[in-house]
Amino acid sequence: MSNWISEQAIKPWQILADCEVLQPIGQHGATSSFIGTMRDFSERENLEKMVLEHYPQMTERYLAKLEKLARCRWPLQDCVIVHRVGDILPGDPIVVIGCWSAHRRAAIDACDWLIEELKHNAPFWKKEFGPEGAHWVEQNTDGHSLGNKP
Template identity: 50%
Template sequence: MIRVQREDFDLGAEVKALTARNPRIGGLCSFVGLVRDMHGDDSVRAMTLEHYPGMTEKMLQRIDDEAHWRWPLEASLVIHRHGRLDPGDQIVLVATASPHRQAAFEACQFLIDWLKTQAPFWKKEETPEGERWVEARESDDAAAERWAGTGKAAG
């Protein structure tokens, strides 16, 4: 399931709904990204996330479909927020459920790595010096690159 929304989410409720009535799930892995109050040595007062409605959801679905092809997942969830967020606010939730914990861990990490580099979101930070667009980081590209060319994972 993919959702792009302005509203916050309830982690407990989302995980409970994702795993409800599915006794095949043996492992659940989740990642929640939060707005930091620092970027490098600079203070961040807020962050605004922008996206292209429709295009963003399609790309997130493609990334999620790839995870389901690579790992034996019973369920997955990606919620990404947009709009103005303050430090400490939740930005993203990625959750994966599988019969086996290793598949849940790997698929969750894959989803967040690819989401960081492939999903069409733009981030603007508010700092004491003014607003600035957040540039792509080489470390995010390197994290996503390790999944490139890898085939379907064993169940």
């Protein structure tokens, strides 16, 4: 499957449905997905919007690397990662991840690992805007150590 960055709004359920129809019938027994959506709050304050910045090509290479690592660790039949950049409002989908495997544990573990790695290590920069002004987010999550299974 392909991975991509979008400057436009993403439709996670449509992306997953489009990927699902490409799967060979009877080959996968599990699909695990994650959809991340912008909240209207953070640890610091209520949020009005955020801006996600990235380095083109560098980020796409990183997504491809994550997919390759996940496929090496779990018996995935397919995988998709789509991430939004630019101006994002509360309620907007930010990321969609889908993993297809013959067995549920592989699909679930791979999906969990992918979102943790993405949030912790991907070359994205997030600026949040609220009533108190704007600030850059230093770190989203502790994540897993790249290359290690959770």
